[in-house]
Amino acid sequence: MTFIARDVTDAATAASQCAILPLFQDTKLAGAALKLDKASSGSIKAALALGDFSAKSGESLMLPGTNAAKRILLIGCGDAKTFDREAARKFSRTLYHALLNKQASEAMLHLAGLGLKENEAKWMLTYLARHLTAASYRYTETVSKPRAAMKLTRLVINTKGAIQSRLAASALREGNAIGLGINEAANLANLPGNICTPSYLARHARKLARSSAKLSVSVVEEKQMRALGMGALLSVSAGSEQSAKLIVMNYKGGKTADKPQVLVGKGVTFDSGGISLKPGAKMDEMKFDMGGAASVFGTMRAIAELALPLNVVGIVAAAENMPDGKATKPGDIVTSMSGKTIEVLNTDAEGRLVLCDALTYVARFKPAAVIDIATLTGACVVALGSHATGLFANEDVLAEQLLAAGTDSHDRAWRMPLWDDYQAQIKSNFADLANIGGPGGGSITAACFLSHFARDYNWAHLDIAGSGWNSAPKGATGRPVALLTRYLLDRAGQ
Structure with missing residues (x-):
């Protein structure tokens, strides 16, 4: 999987197959979420008002997108005051499962919505890249039909307002390398003893x-x-x-x-x-x-x-x-x-x-x-x-x-x-x-x-x-x- 860090000025006009928005409970829409809500004729506010999405930790909802972002994926992050590393890991798992059976091969995550300090943003991006890389591993050596893998092959991180793109790129590279190492180890250990x-x-x-x-x-x-x-x-x-x-x-x-x-x-x-x-x-x-x-x-x-x-x-x-x-x-x-x-x-x-x-x-x-x-x-x-x-x-x-x-x-x-x-x-x-x-x-x-x-x-x-x-x-x-x-x-x- 390819990971890219980029500053995006306007989330509403940024082209992607899926715009990923982290949302906290009981908070007003702001930044990328507000812009994408307006571009999608209020679909995000409507989902919240109808109770289809409450932003609880681990919750996700896929919405129709805009002309630029073909889909909008909402990821619940729970209470902003208690968003810690365990919640960040849960976010990564939720993101993976939400995209696992979708056809999007490329997506953009608007990171600023999490409001993380630079240090924690760097840690989260390292873990996210590692988790997505490792979770995408499939054993193929001795099976004719491997389990279906996630279609996503490219994730762009919108770093605007969250972290320097240089630091984000370094974190993503580190996480991806660790994920590849995990997959290397898992694949060798999964091989049968006769091979x-x-x-x-x-x-x-x-x-x-x-x-x-x-x-x-x-x-x-x-x-x-x-x-x-x-x-x-x-x-x-x-x-x-x-x-x-x-x-x-x-x-x-x-x-x-x-x-x-x-x-x-x-x-x-x-x-x-x-x-x-x-x-x-x-x-x-x-x-x-x-x-x-x-x-x-x-x-x-x-x-x-x-x-x-x-x-x-x-x-x-x-x-x-x-x-x-x-x-x-x-x-x-x-x-x-x-x-x-x-x-x-x-x-x-x-x-x-x-x-x-x-x-x-x-x-x-x-x-x-x-x-x-x-x-x-x-x-x-x-x-x-x-x-x-x-x-x-x-x-x-x-x-x-x-x-x-x-x-x-x-x-x-x-x-x-x-x-x-x-x-x-x-x-x-x-x-x-x-x-x-x-x-x-x-x-x-x-x-x-x-x-x-x-x-x-x-x-x-x-x-x-x-x-x-x-x-x-x-x-x-x-x-x-x-x-x-x-x-x-x-x-x-x-």
Whole structure:
């Protein structure tokens, strides 16, 4: 979708297929709304007088238009005094649904009617562009008749009296890029495991790199992994015919000497549980177990779209977890790249095994900070449901930066404890660490396990087992691309 910011002097003569007017309850028509009401022979006042439209938050009404504006769409915004960011998000959702089944391919939103301060107008336009872009995503890869998408392909924002058009254009560009990143992540995670294999992800990374001169890709193959001592990652792919891949995406948008931000994604393209086989019910959803990797791809896509002046390394630890005669067994002991030995008590706790070697590997980049993202534990779903991502960190400033980015983007996280008290649960009689810590605090003990491999730098772990996909309706959410991109925009001073 194309977004354009433009100052329009006279709303009544501005040509569009649909003029969008935000209206508050119990307020007189003014500005663009008053001009369009006069141009449409009083149709807006008539709709209000008849009670066909009350301007309640979430309400919409499509009216016949004028010679210039072929349709007039009224969007209710409720009480002007209580119009906040939640109301702005609701406005965006209402706008999308009101246009979803309409034939208008172009529309103009008259923003001044909301009476927002410049800061809030900028935030709203970022969210609006992101929401419309992400909501327009349709899965098409393996269906002959995809669900119908919104016809709207071009939205013009009339910035007159609301915000400088330059700032509006920047906000729209940012929101659109984040939306494209969300769609990138959702589409990869929605692909079935027989298509989206570790090799597929490696090819996709190279394809992504071709779209940006600042992005380069290298892939560590299993032979190199053995030479590096990545016994933990290799133990996960041991039972699969699909070779593991460590995919390294290096975005160089900052100065050469600037330390990079590093994102590490769990990329288990299908998780059967291995020898510790999962129950059959909903096992198909284990194609989403590479949601962390998908979010790394989506974030790299977003920052490349924005040409962000920052150095970012995206790492994807990709493997398929399957049972066969060569598969790792419960009780086996493997040696990680760090040299620590791990007793694999449960082969379904495989995400931390692919991540621990990746976390050791990334130290070579001398990172400013490392953030890993993983659909790691069912325990996190129990603790937080689907609304919040679980956040663990070994450094308070990094944790606060991520929490702030999540709040601003409404892709929220909640900080969980990473206390030493929990470390006793992952002790082993036969190795340095056990890969599970018992039934209590499962998401915490998983994070404690990962913390052993991230002691040389500032590190955060995002558990998206609850937020990464929905079961009804089934599909990936593209989270936490918005959080990560906002975090990186903040680090770049944007």
